Amino acid sequence: MTPTDFPVLTALEAAVRAPSPHNTQPWFFELEPGAVEVHLDEDRLLRVCDPDGREARLACGAALLNIELTIAAAGRLVETELMPDRGRPSLLARVEIGGRHRPDAEELRLAAVIPRRYSNRRPFADRAVPEGVRTAVRRAALADGAGLVLVDEVGKLEATAALIRRADHVQTQDGAFHEELQAWTRGHGRDDGVPAFAGGPRSAGGLLPVRHFHDSEAPRPFEQDPVVAVLTTAADGPSAQLRAGRAMQRVLLTATTAGLSASFYSQPMEIPSTRDELRVLLGGSGYPQTVFRLGYGFPGVPTPRRPLETVVRQKSS
Ligand SMILES: Cc1cc2nc3c(=O)[nH]c(=O)nc-3n(C[C@H](O)[C@H](O)[C@H](O)COP(=O)(O)O)c2cc1C
Numbered sequence: 663m664t665p666t667d668f669p670v671l672t673a674l675e676a677a678v679r680a681p682s683p684h685n686t687q688p689w690f691f692e693l694e695p696g697a698v699e700v701h702l703d704e705d706r707l708l709r710v711c712d713p714d715g716r717e718a719r720l721a722c723g724a725a726l727l728n729i730e731l732t733i734a735a736a737g738r739l740v741e742t743e744l745m746p747d748r749g750r751p752s753l754l755a756r757v758e759i760g761g762r763h764r765p766d767a768e769e770l771r772l773a774a775v776i777p778r779r780y781s782n783r784r785p786f787a788d789r790a791v792p793e794g795v796r797t798a799v800r801r802a803a804l805a806d807g808a809g810l811v812l813v814d815e816v817g818k819l820e821a822t823a824a825l826i827r828r829a830d831h832v833q834t835q836d837g838a839f840h841e842e843l844q845a846w847t848r849g850h851g852r853d854d855g856v857p858a859f860a861g862g863p864r865s866a867g868g869l870l871p872v873r874h875f876h877d878s879e880a881p882r883p884f885e886q887d888p889v890v891a892v893l894t895t896a897a898d899g900p901s902a903q904l905r906a907g908r909a910m911q912r913v914l915l916t917a918t919t920a921g922l923s924a925s926f927y928s929q930p931m932e933i934p935s936t937r938d939e940l941r942v943l944l945g946g947s948g949y950p951q952t953v954f955r956l957g958y959g960f961p962g963v964p965t966p967r968r969p970l971e972t973v974v975r976q977k978s979s
Pocket residue numbers: 679680681682683684685686717718720721779780781782783855856860872873925926927928929952964965
């Protein structure tokens with residue numbers, strides 16, 4: 663199978679549209695007849711923010727869901743084995759492309775918005791997210807075995823925001839964190855990292871500090887009542903994180919179909935003590951994997967990706 667065989671090319675183009683921490687794109691794909699393998703690229707891990715590769719596995723899980731949805735939407739069966747080789751933990755998944763399949767409405771809807779999803783770090787409109795949409799994003803997480811806690815209770819929202827602020831402060835005081843962030847934000851014309859246009863303004867007196875990638879704009883007020891969502895899993899560890907990445911992407915795509923934007927607040931996830939505090943704050947029953955803000959944002963521009971030639975290989979036998 664070559665990348666130009668239908669529906670492999672569209673699946674790989676969709677895979678690389680997945681979000682990843684600092685836009686590191688920590689993946690590569692190996693092709694063999696009738697199958698695509700998803701690999702973690704350990705050379706692209708964030709050694710300071712994500713030393714264990716947890717966030718990178720979330721990103722690869724998102725890329726995996728994009729592959730699965732695209733193949734299903736193209737009318738072919740998909741069979742996925744997660745972590746198929748215990749001896750090679752960086753081989754995250756093997757997706758076999760089977761016979762004909764009649765895609766359901768959800769597969770078609772979600773596959774169609776893959777190119778339209780992006781992180782929106784700008785202020786959202788002061789417009790409530792309707793109950794039906796909240797239910798839909800919760801269900802999306804459940805469909806992939808995760809939970810999505812919408813932090814509605816005022817006290818919990820304030821406590822979550824305080825944790826995010828504290829973790830943000832710790833990170834911005836850390837020289838190694840700063841150096842790593844700079845390494846992924848500097849330079850024009852790159853096909854990875856976070857470009858200046860994708861950054862957001864600092865929040866003027868707001869609850870939640872957006873991770874600050876670039877210093878290009880004056881602070882602005884953000885929405886009054888942010889919708890903060892925490893994706894949780896019952897277990898932690900590589901395979902739970904990979905599944906969590908799938909759930910994360912299903913939530914993000916479901917939000918996109920409903921006209922919502924999202925941005926991430928991973929600061930408390932990247933410091934073990936604040937991640938644990940968030941787990942306790944949410945009742946202690948699940949492991950927080952990622953934190954989002956959801957809302958109605960103005961359209962933005964997608965960020966660049968490395969060309970497929972650099973991330974796709976033929977599997978040598
Ligand atoms: C696990 C994970 C954690 C992330 N954490 C943050 C974060 O804390 N702050 C932020 O602004 N963006 C965060 N991002 C978003 C990435 O920076 C973004 O996905 C990447 O730059 C690609 O851009 P796109 O999402 O617009 O396609 C995170 C993404 C992933 C997958």
